[in-house]
Amino acid sequence: MASHLLSPNPPERQVGCLSFFRRKSVDSSSSRTDRFSCSLRPKDKQKTKSTSGTTQSSASEYAFDTTKQTIDILRQFSELLPVPGAKQVLEIGLLLMTTYEDVSALDEQVKGLNNRIGELMLVMVYGLADKTVHDIPAQLLRDIEKLGVDLQVIQQEIAKITAQNRLLLVFFKDVNRSKLDSCIERLNDALQSFNMSRTLDAAHMLSQIQRKLGGIQKGVGNIENKVDEMHAWMLKSKDAHNGQYALSLEEMPILPRLFGRQRVIAEVVERLMQPKPRIGVVGAGGMGKTSVAVAAMLDPRIHAIYKECHRFWVPCIGATSLLTFVLILKKSLRISLDTSSPLKDILDALKSTPEPRLVLLDNLETVMQLPEIISEGGKLSGEIVLNQLAAIPHISLVVTIRSNTLPSDVISWDLIHLEGVAREDARAIFTNICPSATAKPGLDELLEALGYMPYAVTLLAKQAVKSVMDPGDLLQAWKRRGAKALTKDLRDKMNRSLEFSIESPVLKDDPDAQRLLSILGKLPSGTTRRHLEQWWGKDIDSLSSAVATLNDTALVTIRHHDDQSPTLYVLPVVQSYLHEHPQYNTVEDQRFVLEACCRFVLDHASFPGDRHFKTHLEELDIEKTNILVIFLDATMEKLRRLEMCDDVELVLKAMVAFGWYQLRTKTSLELLSHLFEKVINEECASEIPILRQVAEARYCLGRMNWAISRYQDACADLEKARATFRKLGTPQDLVRAGDSTLLLADVQMRLNQHPDLVRTLVHDAEGEVGDDLKGKAMVLQRLGDYHLWIGQPLEGLEYAARARALLDQLKPAPGLELCHCVFIVTKCHASLHTDRWLDASIEFVELAKWAGLPATIAAALQCLAGCHIWLGNYEDAVRTLKEASVLCEQVGSPLRLAIVLALSGYAYAKMGDILGAKLAYEVATRKFRELERTEEGGRWLKHSEYSLQVLSAEEYDESLLEMPQVE
Structure with missing residues (x-):
């Protein structure tokens, strides 16, 4: 059969055309003829005389009437059909085509409706002829039943339109057009269900059905003659490639209203106006590639270059073989030349005239995925056919394809990639x-x-x-x-x-690509090619081939970056589909993804001061969304189902490590709260490794609550962490207990508890850390904090200096702890208003940036801005505060952000920008009111409210504005 492409005579069904591009102005005498084809009418529109002298209608005049009569034939034939209800479906179709043809305000769309109704009637009866009910697939029976329902709905909608006053038809054209669009879409879906994309020949079908009726009913002779005359007329040809003498059932999909594609349509039009355009509109299904390509071809500027009969739409979706594709191509291009080779007929006919032709090959992926064949004439493939078309200089090509690429060593494709709209x-x-x-x-x-x-x-x-x-x-x-x-x-x-x-042969034949799709479907933000090779896809045998397959089918979107590895991701709608299908959710794949996620996090779990810390933060930034989604999906029930009960420690450790990452970048309680709710029962945990991770999780959660000023919750978390660490009892665990106790002391200071309680907590922590050098330094730090809090900044400076001396002995230097020491020193100098205040603030900023901690950098910038305000350098203060506010938003620090805004309000006021000052204070006041009430927050709220009152007075008095507590 494949050899027919190169040598044998093609099947009889090579008549027909697709002339879907209609002229903008159609006179009343041509509107009926154009129900099926705008190019159906010969130039001579006069009646013709028969040999007997009687007047007969020409083919052009009775084309539409013949369609009605054809349906009459089909209705009579329905009595013999094996499917109940077929006659009723045909009767509704006839009613629609004969009753509602006078909606002149929407004439073009009504013609499209009639075309599709005629197509469906012919296909349905032709497909059921000579069959018994047992021969008909259940799906086809359901499609016919649904078709009857669709036609009834359409009948009701058009009846509503035609019942309108004539003026309403004109003035509410858009509303009616929207209704007809919905009707047309119903028929488009029905066409797909009945496989209309296989380019059935109308005349062939009509003749076959007519012959069957000839032996049953003798009263349709007159109609039979007309159908035969129509068939014979269609076979006529004035030249090898002329679209004026043909009839086809395929219609160009009627365009919906397009949004957000104007720029890309204009881009396609612009490129089509260039010499020898070879344009590929590529991307995933559902992006509107066909609509964009068709809209470009219908542009008036394209009409000026390519005549209506020289613009062709080739629906490739029905090409189940290369032979079918060549026949579709020949039919769609309206090639009447008929020799021993249909492909040669196509090429010869196209070469026979120098006039420019524009060919849209729609859904070309169907063809490109067909296997290459070898016959006595040589090799043939979809790419070879494409190359031969492109070799003709006056043939312009546009293709739409579900792919991201269209590689060729012959054609220089101009690719336009469609993604989601804005x-x-x-x-x-x-x-x-x-x-x-x-x-x-x-x-x-x-x-x-x-x-x-x-x-x-x-x-x-x-x-x-x-x-x-x-x-x-x-x-x-x-x-x-x-x-x-x-x-x-x-x-x-x-x-x-x-x-x-997803069900394409190219993917089904590539198990590595299927597994890669399963993995990428679980990574909502995608991943880099480098991470894919090192982590997510490292167990896939042929990763490069798998990526290529997904790229060919547009199931993966690839974004290239100038200085980074390309990013690969699966569209959200495809991800949703994959989650619902077991083939892409095997236990093995789910377990692999969770394990890979845990190991990736733990491999990048360094601490501030480590030489890899900043690099690790950057790597985690790339995968943070994927990691969070994977961890939030992990529950104890799922771990049991995945047979990962022995890996609970690994999962908990990775979750805690990612919690520390969140604390250092953007604080979020969601993951660690999920850990205690869904992954581990804190009260029932007994194994020492599990208990240790539970305590670490509580400590980390306590620090998070402390960072976002939720001090009561922080107390509860830190008390639990401290108790569990002390229960474990090893020297290392006791040091962590001391860390918890010291942070608990800080929380009590913020809650303005009695100094004796704070001092007792620091003393307890001193016993817990023992001889640990870092632990001792942390105790001295907290003592410095304590003395500053009780109004003894000189003593605070002394304790901070001693703490730093111990920290300087540690290698690598602990970045967070060093920053905390310099912070205490800066606050002490600010309290004393010494000349060292500015230098200490600058050192604090530099050290925080070296450590790479956004929250600490924000705190350092706030200190520096306070010093600038004290010194009267308001412009420097505003510039510094702007930088700090961005970081506060980034890390999620509401109290610090509110303080930064209040400081900004004061600086703006001192610079004379009263409007800016009021705005900053208004936002700050609102944020202070939203926070948990503390002494510090209450003090700043009072300052903001008073400052707003001063700024809002009828006569602003700058002397009444109070400087905030910048130290």
């Missing part, structure tokens, strides 16, 4: 379908969860309308169930779009 455009798509969602919360989050994929946004918007759900509720349903949250018809549409790639 957020505002995604909102427009959603609210155009569901206007009530415009002001509802959760819409932006839902669109983000869909990756701003136009098709997914469209389907979810329709679900919102059908289910009367707010975007926020729809988001939660999507997160829980993915596409299962949709109605069956919408779910099938989404799955069908994704399965073109």
Whole structure:
């Protein structure tokens, strides 16, 4: 069969065309003819005389009437069909085509409806002829039943439109057009269900059905003659490549309203206007590649270059073999030349005229994935056919393909990669379908969860309308169930779009690619190629081949960076699909991903002062979203299911290590709270390694609560951590108990507890750390804090100096502890207002930046800004405070951010910017009120409220403005 491509005569069904590009202005005499083809009419529009002298209608005049009569034939034939209800379906189709043809304000869309109805009627009856009910697949029976329902809905919608006043048809054209768009989309889906993409020949079908009826009913002779005349007329050809004498069932997909693609459409148009364009519109399914390509081809500037009959759409999706593809190509290009080789016919016909032709090869991935064949004529593949088309100078090519690449050693492709639309455009798509969602919360989050994929946004918007759900509720349903949250018809549409790639032969034949897809589907933010090789994909035998396969099918998106390894990620909608299918959620893959995540975190778990610390932070930054999602999905129940009960210590240790990373970058309680709720029962833990990780988790959680000024919660966590460490009892555990006790002392100072309590805690910690050098230094640090707190800054300086001397003996230098020492020194100089204040502040900033701790850098900048304010350097203060505010937002430090804003308000006021000062104080006041009440917070709130009162007075008096406590 493959050899037919190069030598044998093609099958009879090589008549037909696809002339979907319609002229903008169509006169009333041509509108009926154009129901199936805009190029159907010969130039002579006059009636023709028969030999008997009677007047007969020309083919162009009765083309549409013949369609009606053809359906009459089919209706009579339905009595013999094995499927119940087929006659009723045909009757509704005839009613639609004959009753609602006068919606002139929407003429173009009504013609599109009639075309599709005619197509469906022919395909349905032709496909059922000569079959018994037992021969018909259950799916086809369901499709026919659904078709009847769809036609009834369409009948109701068009009836509503035609019932409108004529003026309403004109003035509310957009509303009616939207309704017809919905009707047309129903028929587009029906076409796909009936495999219309296989380019069935209308005349062939009509003749076959007609001949069957000839032996049953004798009363249709007149109609039979007309069908035969139509068939014969279609076979005529004036030249080898002329689109004016052909009829086809395929129609160009009618464009929906497009949002957010204007720029890329203009880009395609611009490139099409260049010499010999070879354009590839690439990307994942659901991005709107076909719509973009068609919209570009319909642009008036393209019409000026390519005649209507020289623009072709070739639907490749039905090409199940190279032979089928060549026949589709020949039919779509309206090639009537018929020799021994259809491919040669195509090339010869295209070369026979120098006029420019524009060919859109839609869904080319179907062809490119077909295997190469060898016949007596040589090798043949989809790429070879493409190369031969591209070799013709006056043939312009546009292809759409579910792929990220289109490599060729012959064609220099100009690739345009489609990704998700912008957020505002995604909102427009959603609210155009569901206007009530415009002001509802959760819409932006839902669109983000869909990756701003136009098709997914469209389907979810329709679900919102059908289910009367707010975007926020729809988001939660999507997160829980993915596409299962949709109605069956919408779910099938989404799955069908994704399965073109996921169920493609090229992926099914590559188990390494399937496993890589499974792994990447569990990494929501993607990963770098380097991390893939070293961690996530290191056990995949042929990783490069697997990446290439996913790239070929556009199941992975690859983003290149100038100075970094490329990033690979799977689109959110594809991830959701994978999560619902067991093949991509095997126990082995889930266990591998969790183990790889744990080992990655622990391999990058260094501490401030370590020479790898900053590099490790950068590596964790890349994977932080993936790590958090994987850990939040880990529960004790899941560990049992994955047979990882022996790895609980590993998981807990990795979670705690990632908790420390979060504390040093952006504080979040979510993960460690999840650890105690879902992973480990703190009360039942008994094994020493597990207990140790539980204590570490409590200590880390206590530090987090301390950092975000939740001091009561910090006390509870630190008390539990201290008790568990003391219970473990080893010297190392007792040092950690001392650390917990010292931080507990700091919390008590912030809560303004009695000094004796604080002093007692520091004394207890001194006993717990024993002879540990770092532990001793930390005790001296806290004593320095304590003396500064009780108003003895000189003693505080002394203790801080002694602590630093001990820390300087440690190698590597402990960065966080050194920063804390310099912090105490800076605050003591600030309290004393000495000349060393500025120098100490600058040293503190430099040391914090060396250690690479954002929260500590923010604290150092605040100290430096306070010194600038004291010295009257307000511009320097504002510049420093701006830098500090960014870091406070980044790390999630609400109290420090509020203080920074209050300091900014004072500096702006001293610079004469009253408006800026009021704004800064207003925000600071609001943030202070939101915080847990402490002495420090209350003092700053009082200052902010008073400063706002002064600034808001009718006459501003600068002398009344009080300097904040900058030390």
